[in-house]
Amino acid sequence: MKLPEPQVAVLNAASATEEQPIDRLAEETGLKPETATQAVFELRDDGLVDVTETESVEYELTEEGRAYVDAGLPEIRLYRAAVEAGAAEEPVQMGRVIGAAELDGPEVDIALANFGRKGYGEIDSGELAADGDADPESDPEAVALIALAGGEDPVDVDDEDLDQLVSRNLLERHERTVRSVTLTDAGVTALMEGVEAAETVDRLTPEMLTSGEWEDVEFTEYNVEADAPEVRGGKTHVLRQTAERVKDVLVGMGFQEMDGPHADADFWINDCLFMPQDHPARTHWDRFALDVPPIDDLPEDLVDRVESAHREGVGEDGDGYHSPWSEDFARAIALRGHTTSLSMRYLSGTQVGDLEPPQRFFSVEKVYRNDTLDATHLLEFFQIEGWVMAEDLSVRDLMGTFVEFYEQFGITDIQFKPHYNPYTEPSFELFGRHPTTGELIEIGNSGMFRDEVLEPLGVEHDVMAWGLALERLAMLTTGAEDIRDLHGTLADLDFLRGAEVTY
Amino acid sequence: MPVVDIDPDELRELTGHEEKGDEELKSDLFGLGLEYEGETEEGLLQFEFGPDRLDRLSVEGVARSLRYHYGDARGVAVPDTNDPDFTYVVDEDVPDERPYVTGAIVRGVDLDEAALDSLIQLQEKLHATMGRKRAKGAIGIHDLVAIKGDALTEEGDGNSITYTGIDPDGDTFVPLDSDRELTPAEVLEEHDTGRTYADLVAEYDRYPAIYDELGLFSFPPVINGRRTEVSTDSRDLLVELTGTDQWTIDRMCNIICYALSARGATIEEVEIEYGASSPEGERTLVRPDFDVETKSVTHDRIETMLGVEFTDDEVVDLFARSGLDAVVADAEDNVSTTYEVSIPPYRVDVLHPLDLIDDVGRAYGFDELEPRYPDVGTVGGRHERSRLEAATRNVLTGLGFEDLLNFHMTSEAEAYDRMHVEAGGDYLGGGDPVRITEPYSEDYEILRPWALPSLVMVLENNTHRAYPQDLAEVGLVAERDDDVNTRVRERRHVAGVLARHDATYEDAKARLQAVCRDFDVELETPPTEHPSFIDGRVAAVEIDGESAGVVGELHPKVLVEHDLELPVAAFEFDLAALGGE
DSSP states (O other), X not given: OEEEHHHHHHHHHOOSSSOEEXXXXXXXXXXXXXXXXXXXXXXXXXXXXXXXXXXXXXXXXOHHHHHHHHHOOHHHHHHHHHHHTTTTTSOEEHHHHHHHTTOOTHHHHHXXXXXXXXXXXXXXXXXXXXXXTOOGGGOHHHHHHHHHHTTXXXXXXXXXXXXXXXXXXXXXXXXXXXXXXXXXXXXHHHHHHOOEEEOEESSOOHHHHHHTGGGGOEEOOOOTTSOOOOOOOOXXXXXXXXHHHHHHHHHHTTOEEOOOOSEEEHIIIIITTTOOTTOGGGSTTTOOBBSSOOOSOOXXXXXXXXXXXXXXXXXXXXXOOSSOOOHHHHHOEEEOSSTHHHHHHHHTTTTTSOOOSSEEEEEEEEEEOOOOOBTTBOSEEEEEXXXXXXXXXXXXXXXXXXXXXXXXXXXXXOEEEEEOOSSEEEEEEEEEEOTTTOXXXXXXXXXXXXXXXXXXXXXXXXXXXXXXXXXXXXXXXXXXXXXXXXSSTTOOHHXXXXXXXXX | OOEEEEOHHHHHHHHTOTTOOHXXXXXXXXXXXXXXXXXXXXXXXXXXXXXXXXXXXXXXXHHHHHHHHHTSOOSOOOOOEEEEEEEEEEOTTSOTTSOXXXXXXXXXXXXXXXHHHHHHHHHHHHHHTTTTTTTSEEEEEEEGGGOOOBTOSSSOSSEEEEEEEEOTTSOOBOBTTOOSXXXXXXXXXXXXXXXXXXXXXXXXXXXXXXXXXXXXXXXXXXXXXXXXOOOTXXXXXXXXXXXXXXXXXXXXXXXXXXXXXXXXXXXXXXXXXXXXXXXXXSEEEEESOOOOEEEEEEHHHHHHHHTOOOOHHHHHHHHHHTTOEEEEEOOGGGSOOEEEEEEOTTOOOOOXXXXXXXXXXXXXXXXXXXXXXXXXXXXXBOOHHHHHHHHHHHHHHHTTOEEOOOOSXXXXXXXXXXXXXXXXXXXXXXXXXEEBSSOSOTTSSEEOSOXXXXXXXXXXXXXXXXXXXXXXXXXXXXXXOTTSTTSEEEEEEEEEEEESTTOXXXXXXXXXXXXXXXXXXXXXXOBOOOTTEEEEEEEEEEETTEEEEEEEEEOHHHHHHTTOOSOEEEEEEEGGGTTTO
């Protein structure tokens, strides 16, 4: 019979007549205890050995217990000091005795409690009286503690004293199972017939495969449950993953992706959007103006139409803004505060030529806002921008598009709050309830582009549009609490490496 | 967004709905677009709303909207006005920068503390919004009792005040919250309110000033004089507004007059006499301007915009609930009903018939609309550059790089100095910076001219994290280039760093080769020099024969500068070199 080496060793060491604990077998065979245990169980499964289990109780002194073996139990030290101070004759001040007994910290309470319990004396109104007849030498707990420390069998110690020492946390009680092994008849037979160790190998080698040696070997068993060393692969940035997911969803809904400049003329960023030039968002405070000359080229007729929309409005009953408008401001270059500048470029026909309805376009690109940098605000962040152009679109189509989009992200109860934007009417802020936290969060801004936006661009159809911050979505999906962990040079590599993938 | 503070008891009184509880009011107001935000320390309810309905910046305006909404009021109401007795004379010294004035006399006001607070709130909130922090329009309200304007007009049959301009130290008055005579220039330096608004007139040669027979009593847009201060004892008020646009201050004036009229005051017109030197020349206006404008909107447009079918009566009723007065105009050839809609003079947001449709939608309740997916088919797709970026990121992460996403804005110190490169250098990263005008933070003052500095900063901030740290980024870089239409040349760069105890040039080049192989482009790396890299261990990245970037071992002085204690091999090149462009 061929068996793995450890099993052969255990089988040879075991006896048919005497129960041997596994520990002893391990010692005898020179195997590691866990290897021996594994071998024993494998032999048992093969019916070659019997295993019997017995419970045993062992005691071990705690650190505190060992300390008292040398120093004496606190109550005994207190008693001795009390007798020395004459407390057997008449009560003495407690503080003095405690000092003399060199008790401090928690020992004081321990000493006082057990002093009374064991009848070494009485404590009254801060004074301590000792019983002169008490015999600390034969204190059973002290005796037991010293005996156990000396290696004496606990069987010889009174159970009550053992319980007391355990409850005083001077002694720890360990209960353990001892497994003992005896050979079965089949085991004896196998030994008599002869048992050989099978060759075990650690690794499968190319030579074994080509020589056919693999057929005769037994593979060492691994601990397949043990942790393996850490391996790290590269990973797409969590925010990019969210962006990619958004792009997938939008492409699936029939949207084409837009592309265009980050630094652009205010004309495309704001004027085309019918944002009055004295709008608070266009002041120095909100916008990143760039220290470069004005844009070289703008479509002149479009500039005229946009200026006219601002000054006079559009349509028979239209009114313009009562705000100043200057082409110089329109030509100034700034970092885009929203990617609606791309929508304007596309809708105007200057980016990819004139567009006939129906059209759907989107972008997931960076925008720049001069805000205070904190846990939820960045100076640059991603905006998801989208628009749909068709012959006839209603507010209901706008709502339906959002319901469809957000359902893809598990947000199913979109709420629409009427809102005001200079460039859309009607306009809505979108709110959604986070699927796990239940919190109502603002997730976007939307509306139907105004005639004052569309008419100068030469668009004769309805266009609905919307924008939202990608980071909001990503914070919800990744659980990031500080947006700066996600985005920028303060990024924490551990956070990025540990981030859950998005799909 | 504007916030209006409302005393719910006042709101109940002004709407005549004493039975409405606070919660019911909140819910009704939400329907109008006013969202409950919380309570002030004094127990006023705060509501936030879009900056379009500025007529709702006071409890009076909110109550008016609610009364229409409840159906308690119908039609456009215009306060009765008495004929003018006062003339506001605009003289030729008025600062060119602030030529316009308007106003009204308001008689018989009964201001208790709450009403006075509401008036002050309305004034301040109008300043903050329509008035563009007083730059475009500023309101002064005065106790008429303290003003003496006898018979200064040429006709000699009325009262007048004069809007003029004076030298910064040309006169003195006692401003509000002060007990000293100050010149306007001293107000700007010594008075809290003066300092707050000093910027508004900083460029003016002459400061705006308003006089009556007794002298200077107001320094718009900065502060009023103490002499004419309004209190709960005031019975008659003089309202004046100055600004840069007549329409804007006229509308602000209307909102104030409507609010005071709602509390039972009588509005008395004033004449504004502009001299020949004013922008529109000599003319006389009678204010406030309570003319009711009309706009027409078709039934079809309302239905297609909202996606709901209505009867004419329903539409007329929805207009009425918005405080608008709609009359069905004769339908020509039965094409579509057209509504002539009267717009009250306190509305400042109706630029186009679309704005009226929005009101119908709000009155109907946008919540009532059933969402539907638009029934139009389009073909979706990614932009080519976006696909190229994504494919490059895939290859880089496959090679074990952690994909990063850094800010496009950075500092000159990070992009140049700490990398030991200089603007104007003939190497990658040496482009001229695109500077942000007046940056708030020196950490974000330029657009990054190259991407490696960002990656090295991430290494610097993660020296406590496990190595190796292989980081890559595909992202925007930009440099100043006046030949580009926007003056900014925007490119996407691919950058990677390998920070490990045994990093060498070869590690970087091996990965660069792998990327180029995947995109089927030819890589050559002739020796070059670059101040961020070790001489002799740096090469130009040439892709398909075109110079595209740099690869090498970062120079120890760059590493030490960033507290890095192990070698870093790096590369950076133009993404376009990988694509078929």
